[in-house]
Amino acid sequence: MAHSPFDVTRLAATDAAQAARVLGEMRSATLSGRRTRVSPRPVIEASWERMLRGGVDPDQDFRARLLGPDEVERRRRTSRLRHVLPVLREGLLSVAGAAQHIMVVADEEGRLLWREGSPSVLRKADGHGFEIGADWRETVVGTNGVGTALVAGGPVQVFSAEHFVRSHLSWTCTGAPITDPRDGRLIGVVDVSGPLETLHPATLALVDAVAKLAEARLREMHLTSLERLRSVAAPVLARIGGRALAVDGDGWTAAVTGMPYTGRLTLSGPLAPGQRRVPSLGVCSVEPLAGGWLVRVAEDPAGRGVRRIVLDVTRPRRCSVTVSGSAGAWTHELSPRHAELLFLLAAVHPNGRTAAGLAGDVFGDRARTVTVRAEMSRVRRYLGAVLEHRPYRFCEDADVEVLLPAHPLDLLPRSSAPAVLRARETPAGPGGPAGDSAPNRGNSRVSDQARRPLP
Numbered sequence: 001m002a003h004s005p006f007d008v009t010r011l012a013a014t015d016a017a018q019a020a021r022v023l024g025e026m027r028s029a030t031l032s033g034r035r036t037r038v039s040p041r042p043v044i045e046a047s048w049e050r051m052l053r054g055g056v057d058p059d060q061d062f063r064a065r066l067l068g069p070d071e072v073e074r075r076r077r078t079s080r081l082r083h084v085l086p087v088l089r090e091g092l093l094s095v096a097g098a099a100q101h102i103m104v105v106a107d108e109e110g111r112l113l114w115r116e117g118s119p120s121v122l123r124k125a126d127g128h129g130f131e132i133g134a135d136w137r138e139t140v141v142g143t144n145g146v147g148t149a150l151v152a153g154g155p156v157q158v159f160s161a162e163h164f165v166r167s168h169l170s171w172t173c174t175g176a177p178i179t180d181p182r183d184g185r186l187i188g189v190v191d192v193s194g195p196l197e198t199l200h201p202a203t204l205a206l207v208d209a210v211a212k213l214a215e216a217r218l219r220e221m222h223l224t225s226l227e228r229l230r231s232v233a234a235p236v237l238a239r240i241g242g243r244a245l246a247v248d249g250d251g252w253t254a255a256v257t258g259m260p261y262t263g264r265l266t267l268s269g270p271l272a273p274g275q276r277r278v279p280s281l282g283v284c285s286v287e288p289l290a291g292g293w294l295v296r297v298a299e300d301p302a303g304r305g306v307r308r309i310v311l312d313v314t315r316p317r318r319c320s321v322t323v324s325g326s327a328g329a330w331t332h333e334l335s336p337r338h339a340e341l342l343f344l345l346a347a348v349h350p351n352g353r354t355a356a357g358l359a360g361d362v363f364g365d366r367a368r369t370v371t372v373r374a375e376m377s378r379v380r381r382y383l384g385a386v387l388e389h390r391p392y393r394f395c396e397d398a399d400v401e402v403l404l405p406a407h408p409l410d411l412l413p414r415s416s417a418p419a420v421l422r423a424r425e426t427p428a429g430p431g432g433p434a435g436d437s438a439p440n441r442g443n444s445r446v447s448d449q450a451r452r453p454l455p
Contacts, residue, residue: 017197019159019160019199020159020160020161020169020196022038023159023160023161023162024160024161024169025037026038026039026040026161027040027161027162030048031048031058040162041162043148043152043156044143044158044162046152046413047138047143047148047151047152047164048143048164049409050138050151051138051142051143051164053407054138054139056138056139056142056164056165057165058142058164058165058166059165059166060165061129061165061166061167061168062140062141062165063129063134063135063140063141064134064135064140066131066132066133066134067111067132067133068133069133071133072111072113072132072133075107075111075113076113076114079107079113079187079188080180080187080218081105081107081113081114081178081187081188083217083218083221084178084214084215084217084218085105085114087210087213087214087217088103088105088190088210088214089103089116091206091209091210091213092190092192092206092207092210093116093117095192095206096117096118096192096194100118100120100121100194100195100198101117101118101121101192101193101194101198101203102115102116102117102118102121102122102125102192102193102194103115103116103117103190103191103192104130104146104190104191104192104193105188105189105190105191106136106146106150106188106189106191107187107188108150108185108186108187108188109135109137110135110136110137110138110140110146110147110150110189111133111134111135111136112130112131112132112133112134112136112146113132113133113188114132115130115131115132118194121193121194121195124194124195125193128167128168128171129141130193137150138150138151141165141168142163142164142165142168143158143162143163143164143165144158144163144168144173144175145157145158145173145174145175145189145191145192145193146173146175146189146191148175149175149176149177149189149191150177150186150189150317151316151317152414153177153186153317153414154176154177155174155175155176155177155204155207155208155211156174156175156176156204157172157173157174157199157203157204158172158173158174159172159196159199160172160196169196170195170196171193171194171195171196172193172194172195172196172198172199173191173192173193173194174191174192174193174203174204174207175189175190175191175192175207176189176190176191176207176208176210176211177189177211178190178211178214178215179215180218181215181218181219181222182218182222182250182252183250183333184335185333186317190207190210190211190214191207192206192207222252225248225291226248226252226254227254228291229246229248229254229255229289229290229291229292230246230254230255232246232289232290232291232292233246233254233255233289233292233294234255236289236294237255237256237257237294238257240257240258240296241258242258242296242297243257243258243259243281243296243297244256244257244258244259244294244295244296244297245257245259245262245265245294245295245297246289246292246293246294246295247264247265247271247292247293247295248291248292248293249270249271249292249293250264250267251264251265251266251267252264253265254292259297262280262381265278265279265280265281265295266278266279266280266330266332266381266382267279267330268329268330268331268332269330271286271293271295272286273286273287273288274286277330278295278297279323279330279332279382279383279384279386280381280382280383280384281295281297281384282297282298283298284296284297284298285298307324307325307397307398307399308323308324308325308398308399308400308401309321309322309323309324309346309386309394309398309399309400309401310322310324310400310401310402310403311342311343311346311347311400311401311402311403312403313339313343313402313403313404313405313411313412314403314404314405314406315405316405316410316412316413316414318333319333319334319336319339319412320332320333320334321334321342321383323383323386323398325398332382332383336412336414336415337362337375338375338378338379339412339415340362340412340415340417340420341358341362341372341375341376341379341392342379343402343411343412343420343423344358344361344362344417344419344420345387345392345393345394346394346400346402347402347404347423348361348419348423349361349393350393350394350400351393352388352391352392352393353391353392353393354391354392355369355372355373355376355392356369357391358372358376358392359371359372360418360419361417361418361419362417362418362419363417364418376389376392386398408424408425409424411423411424
């Protein structure tokens, strides 16, 4: 039984060797199931639990095959990370060089695409397989600054024996994820790594700050492209009667006419010329514009003909909702908060839930109805009539299915919502406290197809 998490950065700043020894003892004891004087930090402990469940061997230095030069170059050309390399270099390379570190940039799959810094440290990195084209996902090489940051969705520092695989214990790495501001999708990780004695307590804050500067640069580029599209679309929209809007390829709105402004359309796939159903608008006519698309709205209720709704929470960072019906199917990736809310409505309260009930479920405070209503308003922007309110629930005619992860502890692992914590330990079922649920309509089910449901 562990006592308290070990503050590795404080000790390592004054005595890296002693910190490594303490961590080594903690790692050996933890992996063998013995009592430990100190316990791993929560982010490290959670990663180790994933490694043990996934069968990663802590004593085997497994390395996936490197990507070939052509594939590395293709990924570099298509990754938006290429636009922020100057920001990353300016913010980190001089510091990394002085501290005997290297800077590594990996894509969303954990593949290393760029690597720069101290020549001597680069040679040491080669010995760890920390090379261009290497796969540094957790499931391949265990706990590390690249793969663990991808899973945790936040900055992570991994020092010496906090690495799961023994061969990496002489190394320290600090990684921070970079997300695309257009859709919030994680597009990669920037990591600063080096020998264990080079750890500095400020490195984590520095790497995270530079990652945020990179995201700000991407946001600036996006706003500039929308301004260009707006100037192209303005004269076109001025001649149109009815409802229409100009959007970029990701659905971000540049200009509208005949309808309230909405920041972004939910798209079921890449836009193309012709008639298509847009989730929040119904049937639309789509025409190309320079830098984007002109979308003309036909009169068609957004929820008409919906037959099936599938909520997929099997992947921690790629939760999604898929709606299908007479006009085809579309899928929308969900933010962590929206995944929580839709899971509760689909699996825990399929008969409906009031704003106060959801506030208690998510925050443990039934008074936080304003926050819940704001989030549900955002959800209804892309689900439209598929999601009813007063109380909140999926439309009555649709069959709702929930796909769950293979292990209950992997259900929305980043969530601290009280109702989600309970759902990880108890069967997910309908209904809530009296007065919060609508009459049972029986249109929701938790899927046991291909994945084990909650116990």
